[in-house]
Amino acid sequence: MDFTTFLQQMINGFSLGSMYALIAIGYTMVYGVLRLINFAHGDIMMVGAFLVYLAHAAGLSFPAAVLVGVLGAILVGVLTDKVAYKPLREAPKISLLITAIGISFFLENLFNVLFGGVPRAFPAPDYLTQVIHIGKLYLPTTALVIPVVTLLILAGVLWVLYRTKYGMAIRALAFDIPTVKLMGINADGIISLVFALGSALAAVGGIFYAISYPSIDPLMGIIVGLKAFAAAVLGGIGSVTGAVLGGFILGFTEILVVAAFPDLGGYKDAFAFFFLILVLLFRPTGIMGEDLERGRF
Amino acid sequence: MSQPILSVENVTMRFGGVTAIDHLSFAVQKGEIYGLIGPNGAGKTTIFNNITGNYIPTEGRIVFDGKEITGTKPNKVVDLGIARTFQNIRLFKSMSVLENVLIGYHNRMHYTYFEAIFRLPRYWGYEKRIKARAMELLEEFGIADLADTEATALSYGNQRKVEIARAVATDPKLLLLDEPAAGMNPSETEDLSIIIHKIKKDFDLTILLIEHDMKFVNNMCDRLTVLDYGENIFVGTPADAIVDEKVITAYLGEFKHA
Numbered sequence A: 001m002d003f004t005t006f007l008q009q010m011i012n013g014f015s016l017g018s019m020y021a022l023i024a025i026g027y028t029m030v031y032g033v034l035r036l037i038n039f040a041h042g043d044i045m046m047v048g049a050f051l052v053y054l055a056h057a058a059g060l061s062f063p064a065a066v067l068v069g070v071l072g073a074i075l076v077g078v079l080t081d082k083v084a085y086k087p088l089r090e091a092p093k094i095s096l097l098i099t100a101i102g103i104s105f106f107l108e109n110l111f112n113v114l115f116g117g118v119p120r121a122f123p124a125p126d127y128l129t130q131v132i133h134i135g136k137l138y139l140p141t142t143a144l145v146i147p148v149v150t151l152l153i154l155a156g157v158l159w160v161l162y163r164t165k166y167g168m169a170i171r172a173l174a175f176d177i178p179t180v181k182l183m184g185i186n187a188d189g190i191i192s193l194v195f196a197l198g199s200a201l202a203a204v205g206g207i208f209y210a211i212s213y214p215s216i217d218p219l220m221g222i223i224v225g226l227k228a229f230a231a232a233v234l235g236g237i238g239s240v241t242g243a244v245l246g247g248f249i250l251g252f253t254e255i256l257v258v259a260a261f262p263d264l265g266g267y268k269d270a271f272a273f274f275f276l277i278l279v280l281l282f283r284p285t286g287i288m289g290e291d292l293e294r295g296r297f
Numbered sequence B: 001m002s003q004p005i006l007s008v009e010n011v012t013m014r015f016g017g018v019t020a021i022d023h024l025s026f027a028v029q030k031g032e033i034y035g036l037i038g039p040n041g042a043g044k045t046t047i048f049n050n051i052t053g054n055y056i057p058t059e060g061r062i063v064f065d066g067k068e069i070t071g072t073k074p075n076k077v078v079d080l081g082i083a084r085t086f087q088n089i090r091l092f093k094s095m096s097v098l099e100n101v102l103i104g105y106h107n108r109m110h111y112t113y114f115e116a117i118f119r120l121p122r123y124w125g126y127e128k129r130i131k132a133r134a135m136e137l138l139e140e141f142g143i144a145d146l147a148d149t150e151a152t153a154l155s156y157g158n159q160r161k162v163e164i165a166r167a168v169a170t171d172p173k174l175l176l177l178d179e180p181a182a183g184m185n186p187s188e189t190e191d192l193s194i195i196i197h198k199i200k201k202d203f204d205l206t207i208l209l210i211e212h213d214m215k216f217v218n219n220m221c222d223r224l225t226v227l228d229y230g231e232n233i234f235v236g237t238p239a240d241a242i243v244d245e246k247v248i249t250a251y252l253g254e255f256k257h258a
Helices: A003-034 A041-057 A062-088 A093-115 A141-163 A165-173 A177-181 A187-212 A220-235 A240-260 A262-282 B044-051 B074-080 B097-104 B113-117 B121-140 B156-169 B186-202 B214-220 B245-257
Strands: A131-134 A137-140 B006-015 B018-028 B033-037 B059-064 B082-084 B174-178 B206-210 B223-228 B231-236
Touching (some): A003 A041, A003 A141, A003 A165, A003 A187, A041 A093, A041 A187, A041 A220, A062 A093, A062 A187, A093 A220, A137 A141, A141 A187, A141 A240, A165 A187, A165 B097, A165 B113, A177 A187, A220 A240, A240 A262, B006 B044, B018 B044, B018 B059, B033 B044, B044 B059, B044 B082, B044 B206, B074 B082, B082 B156, B097 B121, B097 B156, B121 B186, B156 B174, B156 B186, B223 B245, B231 B245
Parallel strands (some): B033 B206, B082 B174
């Protein structure tokens, strides 16, 4: 692999890692607050991308469609919590987990029934799919846009978590929900905020994914969601910085492995999970994870 | 007597077949330090949980500041002006002392998501003012120098102070303290009683406290209720309590039968 190819692959890895990171944050934040692996999270990403497609098909401009997609994903994410998870706050965690799997199946099949399972072309605008040449490098605009937007969003999320009263309440919820209520804080409102934030990021991740692999279908959230979940675990579930780190590590590994061993390209998903298993063997709490009873974020 | 700030009227709390509180009534006047004492399992913490809305009483009602609050949600009860601490300290671990206290100010930081996102003046203003107030509060407790320390790294006595400071931060009229002196050595207990008197005066508080340490109770409380098996067996001053026959029997009963 010469240097140009290597650089090219690194840039691709950065883009892919960005998507994993954006989606992984939702997994890790919900886990931090509710100790729930929200298996429906990957499908929220699909909902976001699908709504952009539908809004665009209905005649909206691409930026307006993106807004519809993000807001729609927030609505679905928050409603999922209110309808399916909130009644189970006091229930055993396993009931919550099974419910999450149920919601995941529900969303996948709902979209399958409504819109069919045939992949559709995603309406990425030209200014995002153009290819720029820099020396020997060959870059789609998205390879630059995705990492930049991702880093801006990450800075925003960290700022909310560490510099606002809402973030402080989110971090406190991770320790002790009843005590947070005794501070006069509406804990369910803060939990809704966590779902809203996670869903918005998932939708953005889903839109990036749909632009890069320009098709969408109702099951697109499954494997991407699982890999983002792997990224969250890799980074240490519950830690936002860990999720970002895990996302990028997974993105780079996947791209580089395929670049180095093109024959094994078909196994790239397997590599991601192989790598996850390897890390967990040596560091069961993930890279940034601490022991489970301690603080998160 | 004027209208009490808190009145517990005929409250009964059953958990399945177990009656934790049995037709309990007592009233706390504004500005007093009222004690709730009794042997282990007498239902003291249960009545705290009833008042703060963690448990809804099976029967009876609780009136605070002229308003019935029976069954009100915990976060609403705090808004009405009741704050509490716990027997086993419940701080937000791995957050700093200052952050623990800042959480208590959550509802007094009047800015919206919108103002926070766009960092409008109201956001900066509140963040700055509330931080200054939180530091003053820590000063009051003599732990301002520990503001940036992780809460769990503090000594037990100081953790207790942080917990009380966090409760005071919610701007209560009534402060419920669940065994504030538990696990403290005599000098820490002494220090704490001075602080409690001071914050009571500075923040115009009424205090209801649960305690085992009779010396502490004597030192602190204007009046008290003695609970035994969920029933009110004595109301009066600490000095009268220690010579009351029923109270002595409740505490020392097991020795008599031994």
